[in-house]
Amino acid sequence: MSGLMLSGNIFIDRLTDTGASTGLIGPINVTQLAINTPSNEAVRSSKKKASYGQALDVVKTAQPTEVTIAFDDQPAELLAMALLGDTAEINQGSGTATDEAVTLPANGRWAKLAHSNLAEIGVSGAIVSPAGPLAVATDIEINYAAGLVRAKKGGAMEAGGAITLTYQYNAISGISVKGGLRPQIRARILGDMKNLATGKNANLDIPEASLAPTNAVDFMASEFVTTTLAGKIKLLDGKDAPFEYHEL
Known part of the structure; x- marks a missing residue:
């Protein structure tokens, strides 16, 4: 038996509207990477005199897998995701x-x-x-x-x-973030990780998630800005699971 405590280099690939890769950003300093696999429950309850209210059948069915990712690295590309925007090059002569x-x-x-x-x-x-x-x-x-x-x-x-x-x-050169342009973020999330409890390496692959920001970006915060994206993981065609975690 062993515990699970992970360190990791996390990479994000912001996909185009058609699902094409634009290249991985990272490694990112991720402060949270949480996956939730919820389910629905259907219960057939007894109405009989001797067993009224007891469960005769219980069936659980899967719901879409959820992911939450928070990071305090804020390059323009990640900030654009948190602001539902795009980036553009600035080149003023x-x-x-x-x-x-x-x-x-x-x-x-x-x-x-x-x-x-x-x-x-x-x-x-x-x-x-x-x-x-x-x-x-x-x-x-x-x-x-x-x-x-x-x-x-x-x-x-x-x-x-x-x-x-x-x-x-x-002259001015840099990157501009144009916010509020895109209602959702399609992204792939990859983790090159290590279980500190065992010393074993691990990999996490979320091929595609549909994400949106969960909190405002406070440009005048007194602490380092942390942004959070959350949403559902898609089960892609040809895959038998929405995500995979490997301990090597």
């Missing part, structure tokens, strides 16, 4: 915006420029009405990373108004 028209709100509120990741040198501008020079250092405040601009208190544009700005912006 560097360049110069010349005389971009901007309307500054009053009361110290920000206006969004056409670009972000601005260079902190070489910014110049002009006041549109009444036409005149704009003193960048004293009239406006710029958030260079986000591409935001607002009027400074005590400056020539304190009451807001129209200006033009000329500035340089740097």
Whole structure:
């Protein structure tokens, strides 16, 4: 007899809408990987005088197998799953915006420029009405990373108004997550595992599960963000079981 306590490298393959593989992501730091195999119960009860209420027949029938997977690794591909979205490449080249028209709100509120990741040198501008020079250092405040601009208190544009700005912006590359696009996630889950109680290696293969997030993604959480996906495991054509676990 032996116990079961597993460590494991877990991999997820997000399948296309037609079930095709897109490649395995991982190994992922998975904090929960739970499989539930529920069943229905049908009971034929006695109505006879001597045995009223006793079970004459009990039949259990299988229900779809359920899986829950939680992880605190959050690369863009996994975050997209938790947000029912897709990923896209970001490739913004560097360049110069010349005389971009901007309307500054009053009361110290920000206006969004056409670009972000601005260079902190070489910014110049002009006041549109009444036409005149704009003193960048004293009239406006710029958030260079986000591409935001607002009027400074005590400056020539304190009451807001129209200006033009000329500035340089740097190249940006990365991955964008576009959320809320897909109602379900089709995924394969593979586990390269080890039973710490016995020292034996183990494998887990869930060929396909239909998953959805069970909790919100808190972008301002005080702890590391953990996302959870849960759903049903499919019994694929040609398979005799919805999933397999092997201890080697």
